[in-house]
Amino acid sequence: MSKDFTVRPAKPADASRLAEMRWTFTQESHEGRPPAPARSVEEAERWIHDRLSDGRWLAWVAETENEICGHVFICPMEWMPEPYENNNPVGYVTNFFVLPSRRNNGVGAALLATLKEHARSARLECLIVWPSERSIPLYQRVGFQAPEELLELPLDT
Numbered sequence: 001m002s003k004d005f006t007v008r009p010a011k012p013a014d015a016s017r018l019a020e021m022r023w024t025f026t027q028e029s030h031e032g033r034p035p036a037p038a039r040s041v042e043e044a045e046r047w048i049h050d051r052l053s054d055g056r057w058l059a060w061v062a063e064t065e066n067e068i069c070g071h072v073f074i075c076p077m078e079w080m081p082e083p084y085e086n087n088n089p090v091g092y093v094t095n096f097f098v099l100p101s102r103r104n105n106g107v108g109a110a111l112l113a114t115l116k117e118h119a120r121s122a123r124l125e126c127l128i129v130w131p132s133e134r135s136i137p138l139y140q141r142v143g144f145q146a147p148e149e150l151l152e153l154p155l156d157t
Contacts, residue, residue: 005069005107007114010059015049017068018059018095022048025097029132060114062098062107070098072111076124091119093129108135112142 010018019041051057062070073095079087093115098107119127128147131139 003106003110005062005064005102005105005110007060007062007110010052010061010071010073012049012053014059014061014068015045015052018048018061018071019045021068021071021097021099022095025095058118059095060111060118062102062111064102069102070107070111072096072115074115074118074127076122079125086125088123088125091115091122091124091127093127096129096135108138109142112138116142 022044023037023041048057048059052059057073057075059071059073061068072093075092075094076089077092078089079085081087096108096111098111115127127144128150129139129144131144
């Protein structure tokens with residue numbers, strides 16, 4: 001497998017393409033029958049631009065021939081200070097997507113490897129993700145595992 005792509009940090013200037021890809025990504029989960037959008041892609045573009053600009057969120061993109069073909073986002077989440085534990089943040093991983101034409105060619109694995117490298121250098125305690133069924137095997141191959149201490153309370157909002 002040849003590596004004909006590069007991975008780099010996302011920039012606020014990438015927000016338009018990342019928002020478009022977000023819409024494509026979420027439509028995939030509706031199997032060709034997506035409902036009418038509740039918000040515009042421009043709203044997503046502003047949201048992504050603002051969070052990449054102020055550093056609340058970080059993202060990496062994979063590019064081939066100067067076109068973004070994949071991305072992954074992370075939001076560091078702080079813990080309440082505690083006297084007896086290290087209080088390193090947790091990284092919430094989301095919006096991981098690779099264009100269908102670029103899947104199974106190492107793009108996703110490279111994005112996750114870059115994410116793990118960043119998480120280690122930033123001294124994050126762990127990475128968490130709510131994976132799609134299709135992405136679980138990839139996450140498991142790079143070391144993600146089911147949590148032992150997490151509970152969830154779904155809210156009807």
